[in-house]
Amino acid sequence: MLYSLIANAYEKIEATTKRLEMTDYLVELIKNTPKHIIDKVVYLTIGELYPPFEGVELGIAEKLAIHAISSVTGKTEKAILDDYQNTGDLGTTVEKFITKKTQATFFRQPLTVEGVYDTFAKIARSTGGGAQETKIRLLSSLLNDASPKEAKYIIRMITGRLRIGIADMTVLDALAVAYGGGKKFREEIERAYNLTSDLGYVAKTVAEEGLGAVEHFKIAVGKPIRPMLAERLSSSQEILAKMGGKGVAEYKYDGLRLQAHISPKSIQLYSRRIENLTDQFPDVVRALREAIVAKEAIVEGEAVGVDPDTGEMLPFQMVSHRRGRKYEIESTAKEIPITLFLFDALYVNGKDYTMEQYPERRRELQKIVKPTDHVKIAEQIITSDPSKLDEYMDQAIADGCEGLMVKDLGPESFYTAGARQFKWIKYKREYKSEMADAVDLVVVGAFAGRGRRAGSYGALLMAAYDHESDMFKTVCKLGSGFTDEDLANMPKMFAQYKIPHVHARIDSKIKADVWFVPTVVLEVIGAELTLSPSHTTGWNAIKKGAGLAIRFPRFTGNWRKDRAPEDATTVDEIIKMYNRQLKKIEVEPKIA
Numbered sequence: 124m125l126y127s128l129i130a131n132a133y134e135k136i137e138a139t140t141k142r143l144e145m146t147d148y149l150v151e152l153i154k155n156t157p158k159h160i161i162d163k164v165v166y167l168t169i170g171e172l173y174p175p176f177e178g179v180e181l182g183i184a185e186k187l188a189i190h191a192i193s194s195v196t197g198k199t200e201k202a203i204l205d206d207y208q209n210t211g212d213l214g215t216t217v218e219k220f221i222t223k224k225t226q227a228t229f230f231r232q233p234l235t236v237e238g239v240y241d242t243f244a245k246i247a248r249s250t251g252g253g254a255q256e257t258k259i260r261l262l263s264s265l266l267n268d269a270s271p272k273e274a275k276y277i278i279r280m281i282t283g284r285l286r287i288g289i290a291d292m293t294v295l296d297a298l299a300v301a302y303g304g305g306k307k308f309r310e311e312i313e314r315a316y317n318l319t320s321d322l323g324y325v326a327k328t329v330a331e332e333g334l335g336a337v338e339h340f341k342i343a344v345g346k347p348i349r350p351m352l353a354e355r356l357s358s359s360q361e362i363l364a365k366m367g368g369k370g371v372a373e374y375k376y377d378g379l380r381l382q383a384h385i386s387p388k389s390i391q392l393y394s395r396r397i398e399n400l401t402d403q404f405p406d407v408v409r410a411l412r413e414a415i416v417a418k419e420a421i422v423e424g425e426a427v428g429v430d431p432d433t434g435e436m437l438p439f440q441m442v443s444h445r446r447g448r449k450y451e452i453e454s455t456a457k458e459i460p461i462t463l464f465l466f467d468a469l470y471v472n473g474k475d476y477t478m479e480q481y482p483e484r485r486r487e488l489q490k491i492v493k494p495t496d497h498v499k500i501a502e503q504i505i506t507s508d509p510s511k512l513d514e515y516m517d518q519a520i521a522d523g524c525e526g527l528m529v530k531d532l533g534p535e536s537f538y539t540a541g542a543r544q545f546k547w548i549k550y551k552r553e554y555k556s557e558m559a560d561a562v563d564l565v566v567v568g569a570f571a572g573r574g575r576r577a578g579s580y581g582a583l584l585m586a587a588y589d590h591e592s593d594m595f596k597t598v599c600k601l602g603s604g605f606t607d608e609d610l611a612n613m614p615k616m617f618a619q620y621k622i623p624h625v626h627a628r629i630d631s632k633i634k635a636d637v638w639f640v641p642t643v644v645l646e647v648i649g650a651e652l653t654l655s656p657s658h659t660t661g662w663n664a665i666k667k668g669a670g671l672a673i674r675f676p677r678f679t680g681n682w683r684k685d686r687a688p689e690d691a692t693t694v695d696e697i698i699k700m701y702n703r704q705l706k707k708i709e710v711e712p713k714i715a
């Protein structure tokens with residue numbers, strides 16, 4: 124398959140401002156792809172080479188890419204850098220500089236998808252002495268055979284900035300249309316994806332074996348399962364009512380969620396976002412080896428930092444120091460030891476437990492764990508009494524937890540991979556006041572600053588994620604809570620996401636001065652939610668002709684680097700927060 128087919132499709136996808144057209148172009152690309160390489164085309168389109176949980180990084184340093192561009196185009200590295208500083212995108216720069224004349228046309232071979240993919244894979248895997256030279260040589264050979272347009276996407280891909288804004292859900296939609304004949308097949312395909320977290324594998328199975336094959340998808344050790352998620356409510360009565368009167372209240376530990384895949388040969392740890400964190404937590408791997416008595420298992424828990432002197436649980440920030448580290452892993456593990464509080468068992472010795480009720484999964488968990496200082500089972504009580512729940516909440520908070528996670532124990536209490544339902548409900552203390560809970564919002568645009576902020580941005584346009592339509596809907600303009608340093612750096616920091624028109628997945632009535640590919644997630648807190656004629660979150664949901672907006676939004680200082688834009692707070696959650704707030708105002712009228 125010619126790589127130009129991919130480059131043409133990306134160009135069309137990038138140019139459209141309509142979400143539907145975006146899917147259409149992707150469907151066309153999928154249909155034009157021979158079945159045996161559909162996995163590769165899918166990985167490339169989401170900017171990856173393999174499923175992300177394998178942890179193979181393609182990204183090469185811009186410096187190396189500039190070196191390769193210089194050697195192919197004959198331009199100096201300084202000229203390339205100068206142009207790049209203007210465009211903010213090395214892809215655009217290379218597209219401009221590569222011309223037929225600059226290349227050794229005599230030897231030019233049309234690029235194939237297989238060839239480009241294999242070269243990327245070699246680049247990703249070359250390590251050790253001489254790796255830099257090898258990477259430059261391989262990249263130069265690709266650029267030498269590439270048309271300007273192809274070179275643009277090769278450079279973007281290789282520097283980790285493909286920025287066409289296609290996410291997993293967009294691919295699932297397109298697969299359903301291409302192979303199933305319509306979006307109604309999306310649910311089945313999504314289920315297969317939720318059980319394996321591997322879009323390429325799902326695409327290839329559907330392409331080669333048909334839709335029927337996804338029905339038989341099974342979970343397996345080594346293929347992370349998309350985590351079950353929780354809804355939130357703010358009163359113990361409401362929570363128990365949702366659970367049919369009775370529920371399991373568990374401590375809600377404030378740490379890092381880990382899914383451990385255990386086999387006799389290895390233990391792998393995956394994050395909530397399915398990244399492979401095994402290398403960062405060798406102490407957790409050792410602790411699990413000691414505590415788990417099953418031969419094979421998939422278990423889930425929350426990793427919490429503990430004070431080595433007192434054994435008390437530490438705030439979340441401490442465990443996050445352990446994440447993303449490449450050096451001093453063992454010494455940091457000594458400074459911030461971890462206890463893993465296990466709360467679920469999904470697979471044990473060949474048996475899939477995801478379709479078992481929660482009490483049965485917990486029983487199995489207790490059977491296979493021999494608790495130690497570093498691996499424990501989550502504390503819980505079963506109750507039907509709201510006042511007991513509140514008491515237990517106080518106890519959990521006093522013990523250093525964030526609150527409770529209340530879980531269904533009825534006949535439907537399966538492990539629903541990738542879904543947020545009322546089978547698990549978060550109960551955190553902050554919900555007792557209006558909008559005291561922060562939300563995670565996506566930066567979709569910006570407005571030029573004035574006065575003290577001249578030359579930078581005065582405010583950012585923020586959006587919530589709408590799972591249903593796979594769009595980002597605006598909910599506020601955010602201008603406060605930033606440090607002077609944040610403000611000064613912002614234009615430079617966001618340059619890489621800048622696009623000349625509104626992105627096809629953004630739904631906005633407001634015209635920003637600058638638009639971005641939805642990428643960066645920030646934590647925002649506000650005073651309350653109000654109806655708004657200008658924001659699109661919850662449009663027509665509460666009142667016809669109105670959406671919802673956050674009043675007095677403020678950045679909390681938390682750049683949620685661990686969040687994908689699709690993990691941001693959803694439009695549905697904001698509508699629910701608004702409804703709860705209304706109820707509260709009715710029940711507890713403000714005293715003047």
Ligand code: ATP
Nearest residue numbers: 352353373374375376377379380425466501528549
């Ligand atoms: P999410 O999108 O995961 O709900 P959030 O930040 O909005 O993220 P959290 O406040 O992190 O929600 O609550 C959910 C998280 O609580 C779970 O993903 C898990 O990491 C953690 N957790 C702690 N204790 C438990 C428990 N006993 N059972 C389930 N999850 C728990």
